[in-house]
Amino acid sequence: MTTLWRIGTRGSALALWQANTVKTRLEGLGVAPCEIVVITTDGDRLQDAPLSDIGGKRLFVKEIEDALLEGEIDLAVHSAKDMAVVLPAGLHIAGVLPRADPRDAVVLPDTHDLSEASLPRLLEVLGSSPRIGTSSVRRIAQLHRQFPGAEFLPVRGNVDTRLRKLDAGDYDALVLAAAGLHRLDRGGRISGCLPVDACIPAPGQGIVAVECREDADEVTQTLVAMSDAAADVALRVERAIVAALGGGCQLPLGAHCRRAPDGTLELLACVTSIESDHEVRALGFGEDSDPEALGEQVAERLIADGAGAILDAVREYDGPLPKHD
Numbered sequence: 623m624t625t626l627w628r629i630g631t632r633g634s635a636l637a638l639w640q641a642n643t644v645k646t647r648l649e650g651l652g653v654a655p656c657e658i659v660v661i662t663t664d665g666d667r668l669q670d671a672p673l674s675d676i677g678g679k680r681l682f683v684k685e686i687e688d689a690l691l692e693g694e695i696d697l698a699v700h701s702a703k704d705m706a707v708v709l710p711a712g713l714h715i716a717g718v719l720p721r722a723d724p725r726d727a728v729v730l731p732d733t734h735d736l737s738e739a740s741l742p743r744l745l746e747v748l749g750s751s752p753r754i755g756t757s758s759v760r761r762i763a764q765l766h767r768q769f770p771g772a773e774f775l776p777v778r779g780n781v782d783t784r785l786r787k788l789d790a791g792d793y794d795a796l797v798l799a800a801a802g803l804h805r806l807d808r809g810g811r812i813s814g815c816l817p818v819d820a821c822i823p824a825p826g827q828g829i830v831a832v833e834c835r836e837d838a839d840e841v842t843q844t845l846v847a848m849s850d851a852a853a854d855v856a857l858r859v860e861r862a863i864v865a866a867l868g869g870g871c872q873l874p875l876g877a878h879c880r881r882a883p884d885g886t887l888e889l890l891a892c893v894t895s896i897e898s899d900h901e902v903r904a905l906g907f908g909e910d911s912d913p914e915a916l917g918e919q920v921a922e923r924l925i926a927d928g929a930g931a932i933l934d935a936v937r938e939y940d941g942p943l944p945k946h947d
């Protein structure tokens with residue numbers, strides 16, 4: 623008798639795309655048939671509350687990780703950037719999919735005929751005081767430095783809901799992960815992507831991670847065999863810097879690991895104050911043999927330049943996100 627592997631996932635269109643992609647890959651390896659089990663998380667129930675109010679990195683993963691620990695599912699598929707830096711005891715990330723475009727994308731209302739515009743052209747169209755829809759503290763903090771006159775408005779709901787609000791005139795632009803738009807076949811709506819150095823992506827952005835129980839040997843071995851080595855090392859580096867900076871929910875922390883032309887790993891990271899008046903950046907280089915060391919080295923550099931004080935202030939801050947209007 624062949625066992626059936628139950629894949630836990632949220633029920634959003636993005637989550638289902640991710641889970642089905644993993645299912646297809648695993649079934650392609652011919653180990654076991656898989657079935658998708660949709661699990662509702664607090665993040666799904668609290669659709670209307672601003673994320674900044676509810677906080678908590680495990681918002682979208684807690685119920686799914688509980689189901690793994692209870693043995694109700696055999697593996698779980700998440701957007702890596704929604705996962706906490708410390709996983710519950712007994713669980714691990716055993717495999718990842720190849721990284722999609724890690725950049726943040728600017729989407730203009732459908733009244734503009736500007737797909738794949740250059741960044742200068744986009745900035746020109748947006749003018750000096752655009753109303754930008756995004757609920758991410760990282761994006762707000764970094765973008766405010768590029769658009770000092772911008773107003774940042776919260777936006778939640780699934781991608782199509784967000785696009786509808788944009789097209790209805792609620793915002794002059796949205797800033798969303800390019801990966802999410804591509805996965806939902808909405809890549810055509812991308813007006814331009816922000817270069818990684820202009821808006822450093824969230825740790826793990828563009829990576830789908832597959833989590834399972836550490837003692838589930840067959841599942842673990844299969845996920846390791848399926849895993850993409852380049853995305854795996856990048857995620858280890860990016861999670862290591864978050865861990866070294868103390869982790870937490872909704873941090874204005876950008877961290878992006880890429881491979882330099884000579885093959886060394888390069889980690890670019892920044893910590894920005896909520897009011898955007900302070901930003902520290904650091905760039906470090908490392909080797910595949912010790913991804914954690916690269917994350918830790920860049921974190922130390924950020925802390926030496928004052929990132930600790932910025933992060934302490936962010937962790938204490940419980941007011942509304944600044945709109946900068």
Ligand SMILES: NCc1[nH]cc(CCC(=O)O)c1CC(=O)O
Binds near residue numbers: 702797798799802
């Ligand atoms: N925070 C929600 C979330 N989690 C993963 C993605 C997109 C896919 C990815 O970044 O890997 C998104 C949407 C967004 O940030 O625009």
